[in-house]
Amino acid sequence: xxxxxxxxxxxxxxxxxxxxxxxxxxxxxxxxxxxxxxxxxxxxxxxxxxxxxxxxxxxxxxxxxxxxxxxxxxxxxxxxxxxxxxxxxxxxxxxxxxxxxxxxxxxxxxxxxxxxxxxxxxxxxxxxxxxxxxxxxxxxxxxxxxxxxxxxxxxxxxxxxxxxxxxxxxxxxxxxxxxxxxxxxxxxxxxxxxxxxxxxxxxxxxxxxxxxxxxxxxxxxxxxxxxxxxxxxxxxxxxxxxxxxxxxxxxxxxxxxxxxxxxxxxxxxxxxxxxxxxxxxxxxxxxxxxxxxxxxxxxxxxxxxxxxxxxxxxxxxxxxxxxxxxxxxxxxxxxxxxxxxxxxxxxxxxxxxxxxxxxxxxxxxxxxxxxxxxxxxxxxxxxxxxxxxxxxxxxxxxxxxxxxxxxxxxxxxxxxxxxxxxxxxxxxxxxxxxxxxxxxxxxxxxxxxxxxxxxxxxxxxxxxxxxxxxxxxxxxxxxxxxxxxxxxxxxxxxxxxxxxxxxxxxxxxxxxxxxxxx
Numbered sequence: 001x002x003x004x005x006x007x008x009x010x011x012x013x014x015x016x017x018x019x020x021x022x023x024x025x026x027x028x029x030x031x032x033x034x035x036x037x038x039x040x041x042x043x044x045x046x047x048x049x050x051x052x053x054x055x056x057x058x059x060x061x062x063x064x065x066x067x068x069x070x071x072x073x074x075x076x077x078x079x080x081x082x083x084x085x086x087x088x089x090x091x092x093x094x095x096x097x098x099x100x101x102x103x104x105x106x107x108x109x110x111x112x113x114x115x116x117x118x119x120x121x122x123x124x125x126x127x128x129x130x131x132x133x134x135x136x137x138x139x140x141x142x143x144x145x146x147x148x149x150x151x152x153x154x155x156x157x158x159x160x161x162x163x164x165x166x167x168x169x170x171x172x173x174x175x176x177x178x179x180x181x182x183x184x185x186x187x188x189x190x191x192x193x194x195x196x197x198x199x200x201x202x203x204x205x206x207x208x209x210x211x212x213x214x215x216x217x218x219x220x221x222x223x224x225x226x227x228x229x230x231x232x233x234x235x236x237x238x239x240x241x242x243x244x245x246x247x248x249x250x251x252x253x254x255x256x257x258x259x260x261x262x263x264x265x266x267x268x269x270x271x272x273x274x275x276x277x278x279x280x281x282x283x284x285x286x287x288x289x290x291x292x293x294x295x296x297x298x299x300x301x302x303x304x305x306x307x308x309x310x311x312x313x314x315x316x317x318x319x320x321x322x323x324x325x326x327x328x329x330x331x332x333x334x335x336x337x338x339x340x341x342x343x344x345x346x347x348x349x350x351x352x353x354x355x356x357x358x359x360x361x362x363x364x365x366x367x368x369x370x371x372x373x374x375x376x377x378x379x380x381x382x383x384x385x386x387x388x389x390x391x392x393x394x395x396x397x398x399x400x401x402x403x404x405x406x407x408x409x410x411x412x413x414x415x416x417x418x419x420x421x422x423x424x425x426x427x428x429x430x431x432x433x434x435x436x437x438x439x440x441x442x443x444x445x446x447x448x449x450x451x452x453x454x455x456x457x458x459x460x461x462x463x464x465x466x467x468x469x470x471x472x473x474x475x476x477x478x479x480x481x482x483x484x485x486x487x488x489x490x491x492x493x494x495x496x497x498x499x500x501x502x503x504x505x506x507x508x509x510x511x512x513x514x515x516x517x518x
Contacts, residue, residue, distance in 0.1 A: 066099040069358045071365055073379075074105045074119075075130040075413050076112040078299040082382065082408035089383045093375050098364045104379070106411060110296035113471075120145040125355045127362045130416045131180050133346035136250040138174065138453070139467065142460040146179040146351040147359055153178060156360055157367035163419075164370070171345035171451040180349035181366050185420040186315050186437050188340045188444030189347065191242055194319055195309045197329035199223065199230070210333045213242065213278060216309060220287045223308045231301060234310035235292030235479035239279060242311070243271040246341050246447055249454040251466045252500060253507045257339060261448050261515060263508040265500060267492055276477055276484035283480030292479035302326045303405055316436035320429045325412050327405020338444035342452050348416050369418030376418045382409035388424070397427040452514045459506045462499030469494045 080086070083104050091101040107115045113136070119126060120143060131137045131146070140146055153161050153169075160181065161169070168182040193216070200207060203226075205219050220232040241247075245254040245266040254266045266272055282288060289295050289307075301307040305328045312318060312332065319332035350369070352362045369376050381388050381396065387407040388396040398404060414423050421434055430436060456463050473491040476482035492500075 066361070068095075068099050068101070069361050070101045070103055071127045071358065071362055072103045072105060073128045074107060074116070074126060075411075075416050076109050076135075077106040077411050077413055078108060078297075079106045080409045080411050082387065085383050085386060086378060086409055089378050090375060093372070093378070094365070094368075097368060097372075098361055100358075100361055100365060102365070106413075108297050108299070116140075120353075123355055125357055126353050127356045127358065128365065129351045129353055130413075131349050131351045133172075133343045134247065134250075136467070137180065137346060137349065137351075138456040139250045139460070139463055140351070141174055141179045142456040142463070144354055147354050147356065148177045148179055149181065149352055149359075149363060150178045152352070152359060152363040153181060156363035157181065157370070160367050160370040160419075167451065168345055171342060172349060172453060174453045174455050180346075180351040181363075181370075182346060183348040183350070183415065183417060183420060184370060185348060185415055186441060187344050188338045188441050189344050190314050190334050190336050190338045192312065192314050192333045192335040193309050194312045194314075194322055194330045194332045196230075196305060196307065197323075197331045198305065199227065199308050200331060207331065207333050211335065213239075213275075213335075217282075220282070220309070221285075224286055227308070229306055231289045231307045232287040232309065233282065234298045234301070234307050235279070235283065235288030236296065236298070236311065237474045237478040238311045240272065240275050240478045242335060243269070243275055244336075245269070245271075246339075246449075247343065248449075248452075248507050248511070249456055249463070249503075251463050251470055251503060252495065253504045255447075255449065255511070257447075259448060261511055263504050263511060265492070265495075265504060267488065267495075273484060273488065276480075276488060279478060280480035280482075280484060288479060293475040293481040296475070316440050317430050317433050320426070321414065324404055324426045324428060325410045327403060327410075338440055339447065340441075340444040340450050341447040342450055342454075345451070346453070350417060366418075370422075371419070373422040373424075376422050377424050379417060380411065380414040380423060382407065388426075391427050394424055395427055395431070396424045449511055449514060452511060454507060454510060459499065459503045462503050465498035466495050466500055466503065469498055 083106070087102055087104055094100045094102065116129070118124075120140065129146075131140065150173075164182075164184055165187075167187070168184070169178060172178065172180065172182045193210070195205075195207065199205075203219070203222055205222075210216050216233070223230055223232040243266065244257040246257055247254045247266075248263065252265045252267050253263050255261055255263055283292065289301070298307060298310060302310075302322075303326055305326070312322075314332055314334055319330045322330045350366050352359050352366075356362050369379065377396075378384075384390060385399065387399070387402075387409045389399045391397045398407065414420065425431065425433055469491070473482070473487065473494075477484060477487060477491065482488075
């Protein structure tokens, strides 16, 4: 209970209160493996890189001027029509604060993993990158893709470190070193589905009856029969995550969410087999999009309102956020209990590439995204007056004549960067949203290994081989294109041949060591 209290209440007590104060500050402006010591020498002498205060910089004779640099930002999502206008607006702020400009790069979800792997493998220079425990964070650290930013945080992001719940930094470290800066956001998760509310209302569906995927099937059948231009359910690899296992690292190996700490291959579990058979059945009935194993980008269908239901990781008010982003009303159905895992600590982070030519300046930018409300909201919401209008200091609405989802900038990256509690609320959102987040965190059941960070380095070769096999099966199995009775045993056998048992043993060894040290 002591751990639960610390995790579940401290973050939002600290982050929410501090972010309110910082919001005021922000509004005043408005009206892995390379060691940090191997990075370029610091660009300034005697500089603490207080990015939030650089507009009041000391005279040049006291503080050497920073050379101009361009910093690239990569995140998974749909390319936005007005990204150039957003870059221009951010650059106005960044030039005075840290003498930098930004280049924002959205990579569609279907190509994200492949794109980043190619960039890392080729040594392509880039700066900031979204990463997460579920997005091969430990694997990328093992490959040396990300800088060790532990000392960079101390030097160039002291404000961020001071305001952040210490659990976030310690809980996302690997062997005591930070290879990314965690986003300040919720520290628990729950899963379920979001549904097109217009269609829910049209057919008078009683969504309170939905407790499992099976409960949804009669509704999917109605949509299939009566809405030929609508995909009843978006098929994708995340659908299988509703089974009660807590993933450790990027390849198979998990503990069951029953309080135990034995690491198993969840793909060999009866729960997984049952889920895969359901996905096979649904694909055969035509509930998924055409070619679901290869058609992975739901964004066009979401914007057009032609997807009825889909899996989501949920938070309080997530449906309101998606309604604004997609341009039509959505409603959410929670299907799991709130649960705090290590993955909730590392579920959204910002890494600095080992190929960055300006790691110090990149960390200055990260610091700003955690402390400067105006800059952060430009990145996640766009340009004031063009993509949103202020209804109050912290509440925004669509500009006159602009329809939801049609502003030219709705990136959906509000949870991917900085301090989420600095994000403005849309006028359709609950004004007590951040208070709801506090209650959400407080209600969460903590994992027995919360705070544990897996280090893939000892089995990085096995994981690399397993990851290739995993990627060749996951989309086909999870969308019912493959036959679980025939293809699942083949999938498991191939992973074992590549060293899966060794990987699971290593995970168990690290879990046991973590628990013995608590």
